[in-house]
Amino acid sequence: MSRTFVLLALTGVMMSLACPAQDPASRPAAVIGPSTRPAQAAVPAGLPATMPARVLDDLPVPPARAAGNQWSIAVLPDPQAYNQCYDFHYKAGTSWKGRGYQYKDRFPKQIEWIVKNRQTYNIRFASEVGDTVQSCGYDPSVAATQPDSKDAKVQGEWLNAVAAFNLFHQDGDPEKPALVPYAAAIGNHDYHSGGANADLTSTEYEKFLGPGRWKTAQGKVKPVFAEWFLGDDLGWKYEIGGELKAAGVGRNSYQAFTAEGRTFLHITLECAATDQAIAWARTILDAHPGMPTIITTHSFIDGGGTMLVAARMGRKAAGANPTNDAQQIFDKLIRDSDQIFMVLCGHCWLQKHAVLRNAKGNPVHVLEQCYHLDSIGGRIDVSENPGNWAYKGESDLDRNGSGWLTLLVFDPDKKTITRFTYSPVLDVWAADRPAEYKGRTFPKGNDVIERFEFDFDARFGAAAPAQNTSPAEKKAD
Numbered sequence: 001m002s003r004t005f006v007l008l009a010l011t012g013v014m015m016s017l018a019c020p021a022q023d024p025a026s027r028p029a030a031v032i033g034p035s036t037r038p039a040q041a042a043v044p045a046g047l048p049a050t051m052p053a054r055v056l057d058d059l060p061v062p063p064a065r066a067a068g069n070q071w072s073i074a075v076l077p078d079p080q081a082y083n084q085c086y087d088f089h090y091k092a093g094t095s096w097k098g099r100g101y102q103y104k105d106r107f108p109k110q111i112e113w114i115v116k117n118r119q120t121y122n123i124r125f126a127s128e129v130g131d132t133v134q135s136c137g138y139d140p141s142v143a144a145t146q147p148d149s150k151d152a153k154v155q156g157e158w159l160n161a162v163a164a165f166n167l168f169h170q171d172g173d174p175e176k177p178a179l180v181p182y183a184a185a186i187g188n189h190d191y192h193s194g195g196a197n198a199d200l201t202s203t204e205y206e207k208f209l210g211p212g213r214w215k216t217a218q219g220k221v222k223p224v225f226a227e228w229f230l231g232d233d234l235g236w237k238y239e240i241g242g243e244l245k246a247a248g249v250g251r252n253s254y255q256a257f258t259a260e261g262r263t264f265l266h267i268t269l270e271c272a273a274t275d276q277a278i279a280w281a282r283t284i285l286d287a288h289p290g291m292p293t294i295i296t297t298h299s300f301i302d303g304g305g306t307m308l309v310a311a312r313m314g315r316k317a318a319g320a321n322p323t324n325d326a327q328q329i330f331d332k333l334i335r336d337s338d339q340i341f342m343v344l345c346g347h348c349w350l351q352k353h354a355v356l357r358n359a360k361g362n363p364v365h366v367l368e369q370c371y372h373l374d375s376i377g378g379r380i381d382v383s384e385n386p387g388n389w390a391y392k393g394e395s396d397l398d399r400n401g402s403g404w405l406t407l408l409v410f411d412p413d414k415k416t417i418t419r420f421t422y423s424p425v426l427d428v429w430a431a432d433r434p435a436e437y438k439g440r441t442f443p444k445g446n447d448v449i450e451r452f453e454f455d456f457d458a459r460f461g462a463a464a465p466a467q468n469t470s471p472a473e474k475k476a477d
Helices: 106-116 140-145 150-168 203-208 275-287 326-334 456-460 471-476
Strands: 003-011 071-076 123-128 182-184 229-232 237-240 243-246 253-259 262-270 293-297 340-345 350-357 363-370 405-411 416-423 450-453
Touching (some): 106 123, 150 182, 262 275, 275 326
Parallel strands (some): 003 262, 003 293, 071 123, 293 340
Antiparallel strands (some): 237 243, 405 416
């Protein structure tokens, strides 16, 4: 019997480039929203809310290629620093102004590597966790007539990103089939306000990575996407200052892909999701009961594995429709949905693996990864330059991300999942872990490479015989 995986991408936002410290005691009490599902206990009696990852000691070497029934998901951490224009993102005393799109080649290199190696590593899907650009919000008329304006340069960030995403398609043409199915989450930097206030306008995201990309003018999914892009939300309104305002459409969507006899359904869900967005996601889950599910969200845990409270989620409550922090999202959406077994997120530096326990006592693996603003994941030392932690100076201009991405390798036969970290820019696996590479410090900690146990058959039942073919390659047969 064929199984279907549901991947939920809770796309997200962050209020600043840093993740401020949090006091766990300050977390607001979770309020379970309305649902048609039967009530379940928070956690079975006598069991803690978290559980060990059961990471295996035999750390693997970077794979030469997928073997047997292995398959992979590629995760693209916040690419904002690659697409941004540095002309207006510089600090006094530096000479960054005039550098333009200093690193615009790095995001394309990541996607080119994924597409080139889709068969080598049997890459079935790619998920981008949000913060596609550094800046958002521009006047198209100004951008069109004043090429040196900030509006034109902000538009350029989006155009850089779109050009990169097009590389997922045959000949880099978004009107041709995708070689690897993908989804793009919405991060705080993809909102006009950066998520810092209740105005959650996302005109550019909707145009370039939302319905403007996936749908026709008549609101139908374009044929080129229809095989794996299944649909999106139709939008709703938020009350802001007593006035109803549109919240945009298509920031929540879902896609499907197959891997070794199982079909995955991917849903993007706005970060720090409102109860409306959570209710929408429930309709997708309720329509696919029991299907294995992955959630991708921009912000959920930090580099220490702590679930983020409201102040760190990166998005402010929207009037009468308050946002939810990570614990609340877990309580309202994930806790009683045993089909959700993994959460992918970014937003905070480094990478971490935390394991939460759902209402049935089963694990929910949370994998965080984020490498912007530094070379390879080592946080810039504030003590070296207090008050100016994000920009250390001219010599460190290249410390805005070196193209690190995550490759999750699923091995149904060995019943394991392995996380690898690789940079197409440096052409090196972090698993090799030299102390330094070309003057750059490598990521720290075991989270850059780990293998942990997961038995899909035991949790979801046996998969159907595999028939792995990407949408584009299927059409070519």
